Amino acid sequence: MPLNLGNSSNTSDPRHVKVLVLGSGPAGLSAALYAARAELEPLVLTGIELGGQAALTHTIENYPGFPDGVGGSELGELFQKQAERFGAKVEFDTANSVDLSARPFKVNGDGGEYLADTLIVGTGARPNHLEIPGEYELTGKGVSYCATCDGWFFKEKKVVVVGGGDSALEEGLFLTRFATSVTIIHRRDSLRAGKVLQNRAFGNPKINFIWSSVVTEVIGADKVTALKLKNIESGAESEFPTNGVFIFIGHTPNTQMFKGQLDMDEMGYINANHLMETSVPGVFVAGEVADSHFRQVITSAGMGAAAAIQATHFIEKETLNP
Ligand SMILES: Cc1cc2nc3c(=O)[nH]c(=O)nc-3n(C[C@H](O)[C@H](O)[C@H](O)COP(=O)(O)OP(=O)(O)OC[C@H]3O[C@@H](n4cnc5c(N)ncnc54)[C@H](O)[C@@H]3O)c2cc1C
Numbered sequence: 001m002p003l004n005l006g007n008s009s010n011t012s013d014p015r016h017v018k019v020l021v022l023g024s025g026p027a028g029l030s031a032a033l034y035a036a037r038a039e040l041e042p043l044v045l046t047g048i049e050l051g052g053q054a055a056l057t058h059t060i061e062n063y064p065g066f067p068d069g070v071g072g073s074e075l076g077e078l079f080q081k082q083a084e085r086f087g088a089k090v091e092f093d094t095a096n097s098v099d100l101s102a103r104p105f106k107v108n109g110d111g112g113e114y115l116a117d118t119l120i121v122g123t124g125a126r127p128n129h130l131e132i133p134g135e136y137e138l139t140g141k142g143v144s145y146c147a148t149c150d151g152w153f154f155k156e157k158k159v160v161v162v163g164g165g166d167s168a169l170e171e172g173l174f175l176t177r178f179a180t181s182v183t184i185i186h187r188r189d190s191l192r193a194g195k196v197l198q199n200r201a202f203g204n205p206k207i208n209f210i211w212s213s214v215v216t217e218v219i220g221a222d223k224v225t226a227l228k229l230k231n232i233e234s235g236a237e238s239e240f241p242t243n244g245v246f247i248f249i250g251h252t253p254n255t256q257m258f259k260g261q262l263d264m265d266e267m268g269y270i271n272a273n274h275l276m277e278t279s280v281p282g283v284f285v286a287g288e289v290a291d292s293h294f295r296q297v298i299t300s301a302g303m304g305a306a307a308a309i310q311a312t313h314f315i316e317k318e319t320l321n322p
Contacts (some may be wrong), residue, residue: 011082013112017043022095025052026297027078027287028122030304036086038312045093051076054297058148058174063297100261100280118282118311125251125288134218142224142244147171154179154244163248169197176206177186185210253289
């Protein structure tokens with residue numbers, strides 16, 4: 001199908017662009033940088049989380065080029081600035097529905113309709129909830145999914161972290177700056193997190209562990225006062241007093257609106273080949289929306305670059321051979 005190439009300077013509704021990027025995390029903004037440098041004037045719809053999940057964390061120490069680490073939100077701002085320098089436009093809008101049945105693709109956002117010759121999906125993932133009594137009621141009142149955002153409120157208080165992966169340990173270590181103690185509750189008897197983080201956590205006097213246990217209820221009237229725990233080996237139940245609980249138990253990809261239009265795996269991650277191509281020609285993916293394995297800033301950024309390079313080839317090919 002020949003492409004009807006858009007003009008990103010046209011601001012009437014619907015806006016028609018050559019490359020529409022969904023998401024302003026490392027994947028989306030890296031894709032925008034590469035598409036901008038190919039002079040495709042990409043438009044980025046940010047979603048509600050500018051900078052993506054990376055912006056939620058205090059310091060990122062494993063993104064190359066920053067030997068002393070870099071603030072999570074600072075890195076997002078740098079990504080955006082670099083993409084904008086080459087002509088990317090960043091719009092504070094969230095896509096609600098897409099129609100990928102014909103090109104140009106149609107995307108409906110809060111701010112209006114967009115037409116896109118190519119689409120790069122970088123909508124990432126969101127934290128999983130425990131789905132237990134008290135969790136929703138006490139969110140913002142002691143239940144949190146972001147240590148960087150809420151850690152400060154727990155100065156001189158006791159907190160719990162639920163989980164055993166990299167995020168749980170990173171955020172647990174960060175919380176030791178404020179809290180008097182950080183108890184990590186994990187359903188297994190060993191951690192999934194990387195060795196460096198494990199060593200730091202085991203060596204931190206403020207951090208202790210409760211193994212092979214799950215949280216079954218968050219207790220409190222208008223703020224968290226305790227957690228109900230169950231040991232999954234013995235079945236024994238207990239109450240653990242705490243002022244707060246930070247939950248880091250994995251993620252769900254933000255792919256609901258693509259169901260039935262793009263091939264996905266059983267977890268809802270979008271299937272893509274090594275060229276970041278999806279089941280629909282002209283639709284590319286990047287980052288955690290298609291990657292439940294690496295889940296890093298650098299890998300997501302790399303996928304963003306790859307997706308934009310392929311979107312550029314796609315447009316060139318279609319322009320030369322309409
Ligand atoms: C607490 C925490 C600490 C971390 N620490 C590190 C670390 O130290 N080092 C590291 O490498 N990685 C770290 N990570 C992981 C890293 O942040 C992610 O791997 C990375 O952000 C994924 O990038 P992404 O662009 O694929 O998706 P995300 O970062 O999830 O970004 C998704 C973007 O899509 C947008 N979006 C969602 N839905 C829509 C929609 N409908 N329309 C438009 N936009 C939409 C969102 O607003 C967001 O901007 C951490 C993650 C967390 C949660």
